[in-house]
Amino acid sequence: MKLNSFLSISIVLLGISCKSQQVKLSDIDATKETQTLFQNLNKLKEKGFMMGHQDALAYGVNWRYEEGRSDIKDVTGDYPAVYGCDLGGTETKSENDIDGVPFKKTKKWIKEIYDRGGVTTISWHMNNPFTGKNAWDTTPNSFASILPNGSKHELYKSWLDDAAKFFLSLKGSDGKAVPILYRPFHELTGNWFWWCKNNATPDQFKEGWKFTVDYLKSKGVHNLIYVYNTSMVKSREEFLEYYPGEAYADILSFDNYEYNDPTKDNSFVENNLKLFGVMDEIAKEQNKLIAFAETGYEAIPYDKFWTKTLLESIGNYKISYVLAWRNHGWQEQEKKMHYYAPYKGQVSEKDFIDFFNLKQTLFQKDVTKEKLYK
Structure with a gap:
């Protein structure tokens, strides 16, 4: 074989190999910045995983609404890379x-996060449209009510209209729509929310998910990366039972x-590793990313939780991010502390600093260098 022919074939094969590693958003009309973020998150997972925290900028243990503050920043000198917030209340x-948390403040923070190269993820503890009660009301037939021809379908559409306005209002200093990791109907395989599997058949759930995505897109919302989210399941079949398909999740x-x-x-570690294995297999088949969308150990009584328990539960899997739940602080009604990330003086503070200093844990300064939106 001539050398130039060999080189040509090699280049073609290399191109095919590179192409096979490309991830593609389910929204083919996604904004340029949203597509770029997704591609860069795919590359970033080779370096490590991003650390996230719910309501990181809004409040922490013993403080609320202090400009530029975060419990993680107090401990490490840096912000998390991923910031979680919630749409519950828009409905x-x-x-x-x-x-x-005032939505005006949330919008301001999302702009700041985008400007400095961080990532925002949004969940929605949506009220039960069937009963008017909160997200934890699991009255039968609640999910079916939001489907086309359901008794609350028009009401649900009006709620999505408000959500669409919120998503479209998120702009960076550059005037561009801020890309969001949107996690609808989270923990769907549990039994504690009105949208969970105990309240919907697989076909009903898939129909509701697809309608939601298609409706938001019809309203011009193209800055969302859709996050399919279960609670703990132990098999591929369980994980995919309610999955809307690769054309509707990222x-x-x-x-x-x-x-x-x-x-x-050690069951936390063992169960997580097993489920990461399931997700990793599916993600490779479908060119998706995987993540640990919510986790934590309330009040973190174990001083090596971060470098031992959490790190071991992720293992060698190349996940995109892990997000610790919120640092509410003292819960008067339950008479206990409720927080999931360390603060100054907390027993796991030193271990979290060790966790922060690991090469594979990525915080704000790490991702700022990556220019995720460019």
Whole structure:
């Protein structure tokens, strides 16, 4: 074979190989910045995973609405790379979200996060449209009510209209729409929300998911990366039972929390590794990303939770991000502390600094260098 022919074939094969590694958004009309973010997140997973925190800029243990503050920043000197917030409250046209955070402040923070190269993820603890009660009301037939021909379908559409206005209002200093990792109907395989699997058949759920995505797109919303999110399941079949299909999801994820003493019970690590294995296999087949969308150990009583329990539960899987839940602080009604990331003086603070210093853990300064939107 002539050398130039060999080189030509090699280049073609290399091109095919590179192409096979490309991830593609489910929204073919996604904005340039949204597509760029998704491609860069795919590349970034080779370097490590982004650390996230819910309501990171809004409040922490013993403080609220202090400009530029975050418990993670207090501990490490840097912000998380991923910031979580919630749409709960838009459906009632409230000025504040489900945790009392003003949406005006949330919009301001999302702009700041985008400007400095961080990533925002949004969930929605949506009220039950069937009963008017909160997200945890699991009255039968609630999910069916939002489907086309359902008794609350028009109401649901009006809620999506408000959500669309919110998403479209998110702009960076450059005037561009801010890309969002949107996690609708989260923890769908649980039994505690009105949209969970105990309240919908697989076909109903898939129909509701597809309608939601298509409706938002019809309203001009093209800055969303859709995150499919289960609670803990233990098989490929369970994970995919309610899955709407690769044309309607971009990131595969699950939520799981540590409830037992990890020095005596290793099930958190073992279960996570098993599910990451399931998701990793599906992600490779479908060119998707995988993530640990919510996790934590309430009040973090184990001083090596980060470098031992959490890190071991991720193993060698190339996940996009992990997000610790919110640092609410003292819960008066339950008479206990409720937080999932360390703060200054907390027992796991030193371990979190060690976790922060690892090469594979990515925080704000790390992702700022990556220019994720360019």
